[in-house]
Amino acid sequence: MGGSFLHLTPPIPQVASYPLAKGANFLYAVFAIAKGVKPMKVTVEERPGLSEPEVVIRCSKLDLQVSRILELLRLSDARLTGEKDGQTCILEEDHVLYIDTVDRDTFLYTANGVYESHLRLYELEKQLAPRDFLRVSKSAIVNFNQVKSLRPDFGGRLLLTMSNGEVVMANRQYVPAIKAKLGL
Numbered sequence: 689m690g691g692s693f694l695h696l697t698p699p700i701p702q703v704a705s706y707p708l709a710k711g712a713n714f715l716y717a718v719f720a721i722a723k724g725v726k727p728m729k730v731t732v733e734e735r736p737g738l739s740e741p742e743v744v745i746r747c748s749k750l751d752l753q754v755s756r757i758l759e760l761l762r763l764s765d766a767r768l769t770g771e772k773d774g775q776t777c778i779l780e781e782d783h784v785l786y787i788d789t790v791d792r793d794t795f796l797y798t799a800n801g802v803y804e805s806h807l808r809l810y811e812l813e814k815q816l817a818p819r820d821f822l823r824v825s826k827s828a829i830v831n832f833n834q835v836k837s838l839r840p841d842f843g844g845r846l847l848l849t850m851s852n853g854e855v856v857m858a859n860r861q862y863v864p865a866i867k868a869k870l871g872l
Contacts, residue, residue, distance in 0.1 A: 771804045772802070782831075786856050809827065822869060823865070828856055830848055830858075843860060845863070846866060
């Protein structure tokens with residue numbers, strides 16, 4: 689078997705992070721144990737000769753918790769694509785600053801340009817929910833890792849300045865989620 693193993697079982701009913709390797713790149717397994725969610729055993733096996741990751745889920749039955757894990761795995765493999773100049777481009781999620789809808793068309797904004805998506809905003813929101821993307825208005829989702837600063841605006845709104853200097857307005861009904869994301 690020639691690999692290193694790490695067995696993780698969440699010790700307490702709260703969110704906990706565990707480093708998976710000493711002296712290596714740090715990866716984190718995060719467990720959220722909520723009311724009605726059973727703790728589970730997670731085993732990570734590192735095999736240097738393995739060509740691609742493999743995930744095996746063992747369960748007594750396919751319940752809601754296991755179904756959610758499967759959905760997260762499916763979403764983690766999804767790719768963002770956008771069209772620009774007649775070409776379909778694969779985009780790195782980290783490079784997307786924000787996503788906006790204008791006249792029923794959805795656009796992905798990066799520092800290098802604007803790409804049109806065939807997905808609706810709610811579909812992208814669902815796909816990117818496990819990551820640091822957050823809905824800030826009926827027509828916009830921002831990559832929270834690309835937000836440089838926030839400032840209050842009239843009517844309880846927030847102005848979010850992105851890493852490229854563009855400003856995205858967050859409507860007041862979405863401000864509580866932004867503050868929760870910041871821990872405020």
